[in-house]
Amino acid sequence: MARIVMKFGGTSMAGTERIRRVANIVRRQQAAGHEVAVVVSAMAGETDRLVNFCREANPLYDPAEYDVVVAAGEQITSGLLALTLQALGCKARSWLGWQLPIHTDNAHAKARIGEIEADAVIASMEAGEIAVIPGFQGIGEDGRVATLGRGGSDTSAVAIAAAIGADRCDIYTDVDGVYTTDPRIVAKARKLKAVTFEEMLELASVGSKVLQTRSVSLAMKEGVRVQVLSSFVDDDAPLADDLPGTLIVSDEELEGLDMESQLITGIAADKNEAKVILTRVPDKPGAVAQIFGPLAAASINVDMIIQNVGREKGETDVTFTVPSADLVRTQALLEEHKDEIGFNRIITDAKVAKISIVGVGMRSHAGIAATMFKAMADRGINIQAISTSEIKVSVLIDEDETELAVRILHTAYGLDDDRDAA
Amino acid sequence: MARIVMKFGGTSMAGTERIRRVANIVRRQQAAGHEVAVVVSAMAGETDRLVNFCREANPLYDPAEYDVVVAAGEQITSGLLALTLQALGCKARSWLGWQLPIHTDNAHAKARIGEIEADAVIASMEAGEIAVIPGFQGIGEDGRVATLGRGGSDTSAVAIAAAIGADRCDIYTDVDGVYTTDPRIVAKARKLKAVTFEEMLELASVGSKVLQTRSVSLAMKEGVRVQVLSSFVDDDAPLADDLPGTLIVSDEELEGLDMESQLITGIAADKNEAKVILTRVPDKPGAVAQIFGPLAAASINVDMIIQNVGREKGETDVTFTVPSADLVRTQALLEEHKDEIGFNRIITDAKVAKISIVGVGMRSHAGIAATMFKAMADRGINIQAISTSEIKVSVLIDEDETELAVRILHTAYGLDDDRDAA
Structure with missing residues (x-):
């Protein structure tokens, strides 16, 4: 048995039909005998809709109020995923950023995660309940909703994985891993089985848009094993435990993997x-x-x-x-x-x-x-x-x-x- | 100087253009020298959208997760109204249900309001800041988001008016007051200057859909003076202080009003x-x-x-x-x-x-x-x-x-x- 964090992006969460696919993947992961926490993004397009509302309301917007508005997107998908998991017969509940809580600094709209109080959510996971956590948000020192900036859900997932001592943080996305180069440029580009944190940082900072750079830095600092893999798979696809995606690990672990x-x-x-x-x-x-x-x-x-x-x-x-x-x-x-x-x-x-x-x-x-x-x-x-x-x-x-x-x-x-x- | 609660329904909050009209009304009210708290509904149609998501996710939905999803609608409009007020040069901030907090029981999706801790919001209002509060929601004894059921924003407004000792609770809606009967049936129906709480309860419970019955009962119990008036007015319309709508008051106050x-x-x-x-x-x-x-x-x-x-x-x-x-x-x-x-x-x-x-x-x-x-x-x-x-x-x-x-x-x-x- 392992403790796994699974993170799903906005494309995977776009609408109740796709959320049902996500719930199936989560259910299979739990059925494999693991304790599971899921971190979710807002539905694709929803954050843009909310950001546009803010711009229309006030072009020079107050980031603290902006955060109140845009954090609603992930709040919605976390409730919906919990409901969908329940419909599949799983025990599940949502934990909003202020409920865990996920503490951040007061830099609204680009906050950095500090301490995460994980005792309650660990107890719930140990009791067989799937924890569903909105990405991208926490609660500032001022007691108000704080968001991490666009793409922050990857960072949320890694920070939560570190806080709950997860064995692996699986980042589900619309590609099935990290490639030797952009497959749109080189048709013969190949998916990598594993890369080191440092390599991923260099690849990300020069244009491989698979993972948010901050999340990779944090994974390296906290020693969180990350896997990038596809959420668009069939019910009989290999389990994430079989490492079908790209694993992002330390130098030492990569050497231990004994790959060519x-x-x-x-x-x-x-x-x-x-x-x-x-x-x-x-x-x-x-x-x-x-x-x-x-x-x-x-x-x-x-x-x-x-x-x-x-x-x-x-x-x-x-x-x-x-x-x-x-x-x-x-x-x-x-x-x-x-x-x-x-x-x-x-x-x-x-x-x-x-x-x-x-x-x-x-x-x-x-x-x-x-x-x-x-x-x-x-x-x-x-x-x-x-x-x-x-x-x-x-x-x-x-x-x-x-x-x-x-x-x-x-x-x-x-x-x-x-x-x-x- | 008075302390006023203003409540705006979903039709008044439907989109950033209408929110700007609302912000103008609020700004005028504050400029008249009052301390102002505003209670808002979700944009018209938004709660239905979110409820439908919940039904699609899980027809037998868990009311606690349903609350997480649907409460997002009012969270969005409260942030947007605060931003819009700031754009008009007002000091304003949002206070979510769990931030005041507005305590409720654990009857998710149809919770009843208990104690409201109002010290922080009163201090903020006394310092000239407009308080924007999402209606329809609070925090249950279980520490989770709780909603009051459809139409609950009227009740939120009255409960907040009682908690902060407001002089009046103005309910802005798409009609300009309470009429002697439904004007769609009787063209000569006339707007009433004032009715008593008991009359309003009888009129509401037999079909006058202007105010939620629970909000009138609460106003009667707490002695909150309520005014129903239109949010669709021009900038030079009479102020709410001139009582252009219908006042809902106790028997004693009605007698004192010396009306025919x-x-x-x-x-x-x-x-x-x-x-x-x-x-x-x-x-x-x-x-x-x-x-x-x-x-x-x-x-x-x-x-x-x-x-x-x-x-x-x-x-x-x-x-x-x-x-x-x-x-x-x-x-x-x-x-x-x-x-x-x-x-x-x-x-x-x-x-x-x-x-x-x-x-x-x-x-x-x-x-x-x-x-x-x-x-x-x-x-x-x-x-x-x-x-x-x-x-x-x-x-x-x-x-x-x-x-x-x-x-x-x-x-x-x-x-x-x-x-x-x-």
């Missing part, structure tokens, strides 16, 4: 970056701080940074990337601080893409990056910038070459054959 | 009654208890009861009315207890209507009922049963004659002239 090792786990593409070049910046101590201080103060996330040798002595060009959505603000801030920074011109380019190869295997293998650079050079793809971390190499290229680059690299690292990837 | 006295305040028609005749019931002590005991045990509300002299010695016919919706159950229960009761036949008729004249004036005037009987006899309307209370005379007639009877009586009691009614 690959140097590279996955390839991610991100078109939401924009390139900024500042020309003829004084090449002196403190110059970089002058550039990035104002951007950090404005919470603009600077990613790749390259300092080129300039054409004139004592001057240098500085290239970096920011999220495309922040490009206009970035330009305005830099113009504002032009005198302190002392650059000549700002050149921007939003038509760039960041391609990343990710894998824990590269820690122990040299030459991984060289394979990437050669494969791209062979096809004439120009690399505009490079950045690396311990388990990732990213390059910035022309956006038009995104799909070509991903396909070349998928082949170059031997990912698109028929063996199981790991 | 009428013997009859209003005329109500109710087509939702059915007549049952049991023939040849033994005319002995305890016989009536044998009939009505089982019906009371099944919570069937028996209204008019007439015992006729039977054709045989020692036997009698018993006639009574029950709600049409309970007629089938009533027949089944009576057949089940036929031996104990000892009747001969059951004769039923659902095509009847109960016409009632209501007025505190009849306490001090004889001959009120005689006028009614004569007016109906003159037009050949047959009276099948009669029942009276201190301030009401009701007669049962053929349903087809409902409108005719109401018009005749409205004229007979001098209600359809041009003077103001009282």
Whole structure:
């Protein structure tokens, strides 16, 4: 017997017919002998409907009241799932965020989960009752409803899994796992049996939209084993216990799984970056701080940074990337601080893409990056910038070459054959 | 300065455009120098949507989970009204049922309000903040969301008015007050300036659907002055303080209002009654208890009861009315207890209507009922049963004659002239 958290997203909860499918999956999981808690999202479209109401009511909305409105979506689906489970003969009850309670800070609309008081819900699960918990919400220190921000239900599920000491947190979604790359780009992309938390973080932060990044960080910190799997399955599909999806685990556990090792786990593409070049910046101590201080103060996330040798002595060009959505603000801030920074011109380019190869295997293998650079050079793809971390190499290229680059690299690292990837 | 509770129904809250109208009315009321609490219903149609979800999920639904689902409707509108008031420059915040809290019993889906802890909300109102409170809900002794049953928001408003010591509870609705009779039947029906709690109870329980009966009983018990008025008014309409609607008050206050006295305040028609005749019931002590005991045990509300002299010695016919919706159950229960009761036949008729004249004036005037009987006899309307209370005379007639009877009586009691009614 194990204790399992199951999380279902908005597409899986869209309407009573789909909720019945979800209830069937939950019932099967409990019938396998487990204690089960279920975390649910609002019906697909419902949160958008409620957010639009808030915008219409007050464009500069008070986040505490916004939370009162939007939290209703998950409240509705948790009651409905409990009712549907009861109709299938299961014991089930809902636990709202303020009932457990799930404590959060007071940062309404983007709250962070603190302590979760789980004693009552554990006792209920031990008595054979399925706990149904709305994702995305808790109660702030001010005693009011607080939501975690869009996509926060994944984080709720992982936090609850940690609080109740769950053996596994299964995230049911509309894809059946994490792939070596986007299957819409590479038809031969393969589902991964397992990835490490670090790999998942790198894949998520560069564009694999399967799991919310915060939830993966939290799972890593709390040591929660996560599985991503599909909620659109038949009644005779394998149980989640058979691990049909992708398992996200620690390095140690991945090694213990004894799977065929690959140097590279996955390839991610991100078109939401924009390139900024500042020309003829004084090449002196403190110059970089002058550039990035104002951007950090404005919470603009600077990613790749390259300092080129300039054409004139004592001057240098500085290239970096920011999220495309922040490009206009970035330009305005830099113009504002032009005198302190002392650059000549700002050149921007939003038509760039960041391609990343990710894998824990590269820690122990040299030459991984060289394979990437050669494969791209062979096809004439120009690399505009490079950045690396311990388990990732990213390059910035022309956006038009995104799909070509991903396909070349998928082949170059031997990912698109028929063996199981790991 | 006064302390006012304002309550808005689902039609007034249907969509952000209408919520903006409501917010304007609330803002004007506060600007007149008052402390204001607002009680809101869900958007029209929303509760039906949520109830249907529950029925689809589980036809025999668990009322505690049903409450979790349907309470979301008022939660949404209370957040939206707070946001809209803020957009108009008012200080406002929502207080959910579990936050005040509004304590109820554990009778989920039809809970009764107990104690309301009002200190925090009073402090907030005294600081100039408008309190927005979802109607229809509270928190049960089990710590879970509890709803009061359909139409419960009127009761919430009155209970909150009592708890915070409000000077007046204004119930905004889609009609502009209480009329001498249904204006769809009698074009010359007039709006009443004021009625007593008892009159309103009699008018409501016989078919005037303006206020939920429970809310009127509670207002009478707690001495809460209630005004019914329209939410569909222009910005330059008279303030609620000028009492443009119908005031519902105690006998003493009505006398103090010094309005022109009428013997009859209003005329109500109710087509939702059915007549049952049991023939040849033994005319002995305890016989009536044998009939009505089982019906009371099944919570069937028996209204008019007439015992006729039977054709045989020692036997009698018993006639009574029950709600049409309970007629089938009533027949089944009576057949089940036929031996104990000892009747001969059951004769039923659902095509009847109960016409009632209501007025505190009849306490001090004889001959009120005689006028009614004569007016109906003159037009050949047959009276099948009669029942009276201190301030009401009701007669049962053929349903087809409902409108005719109401018009005749409205004229007979001098209600359809041009003077103001009282």
